[in-house]
Amino acid sequence: MKGLLIVEHPLIQAKLTRLRDRRTDRLQFRQLLEELTALMVYEITRDFPVREVEVDTPLERTTGVELARPVVLVPILRAGIVMLDGVLSLIPNARVGHIGMFRDPKTLKPVEYYVKLPDNLAEAMVIVVDPMLATGGSAVAAVRRVKEHGGRDVRFLCLVAAPEGVRAFRRAHPDVPVYAAALDRELSDHGYILPGLGDAGDRLFGT
Numbered sequence: 001m002k003g004l005l006i007v008e009h010p011l012i013q014a015k016l017t018r019l020r021d022r023r024t025d026r027l028q029f030r031q032l033l034e035e036l037t038a039l040m041v042y043e044i045t046r047d048f049p050v051r052e053v054e055v056d057t058p059l060e061r062t063t064g065v066e067l068a069r070p071v072v073l074v075p076i077l078r079a080g081i082v083m084l085d086g087v088l089s090l091i092p093n094a095r096v097g098h099i100g101m102f103r104d105p106k107t108l109k110p111v112e113y114y115v116k117l118p119d120n121l122a123e124a125m126v127i128v129v130d131p132m133l134a135t136g137g138s139a140v141a142a143v144r145r146v147k148e149h150g151g152r153d154v155r156f157l158c159l160v161a162a163p164e165g166v167r168a169f170r171r172a173h174p175d176v177p178v179y180a181a182a183l184d185r186e187l188s189d190h191g192y193i194l195p196g197l198g199d200a201g202d203r204l205f206g207t
């Protein structure tokens with residue numbers, strides 16, 4: 001699908017399979033989600049701009065690089081918060097914004113309950129993270145908020161996407177690429193991704 005990039009790395013696909021497994025317990029689920037996110041971030045930041053810097057080794061001065069633009073991470077609560085730790089393991093000085101959202105179980109529309117974003121969004125590379133892209137409602141609304149706060153260079157990182165969600169997201173934000181570990185078959189009548197991995201928030205937090 002246009003605008004959707006599936007990261008096919010074998011380590012990612014093997015970990016995703018364990019994440020889907022209903023026997024995977026909460027502790028393993030959290031660890032896998034964190035590890036998977038770090039692996040995905042490694043892939044999706046390949047084209048981040050860098051600039052040259054001088055560095056003194058113990059022996060002499062040489063030239064290296066640093067990221068040229070600040071990175072801002074925006075997890076969609078709740079499940080995105082565990083992904084955040086995965087990204088921070090690779091980009092520890094990233095700034096972090098938070099967007100709290102849950103789906104109304106009847107309408108499946110997102111209900112926003114918290115927004116706190118850094119003020120340098122216009123100059124930053126922004127990565128919005130949430131493991132699930134189902135109807136797309138939460139991701140569409142979260143990225144809209146990020147843009148309202150000035151975000152211009154935005155990427156959306158999830159693990160499992162449904163075709164319906166990708167289409168809705170791309171309609172709303174054609175300028176924002178979507179990265180996922182898998183594009184699943186469809187949504188159930190209750191808005192769950194099939195085959196999916198269940199309710200990510202519930203599996204993470206035991207609710």
Ligand code: PRP
Nearest residue numbers: 077078079102103134135136137138201
């Ligand atoms: C889940 C998930 C996404 C959303 C995806 O969160 O983490 O945010 O559903 O569904 P959508 O694409 O149809 O909007 P949920 O609403 O269950 O809230 P929670 O993280 O607090 O459990």
Ligand code: URA
Nearest residue numbers: 134192193198199200
């Ligand atoms: N949210 C989830 O956590 N899982 C789904 O399958 C759909 C939405």
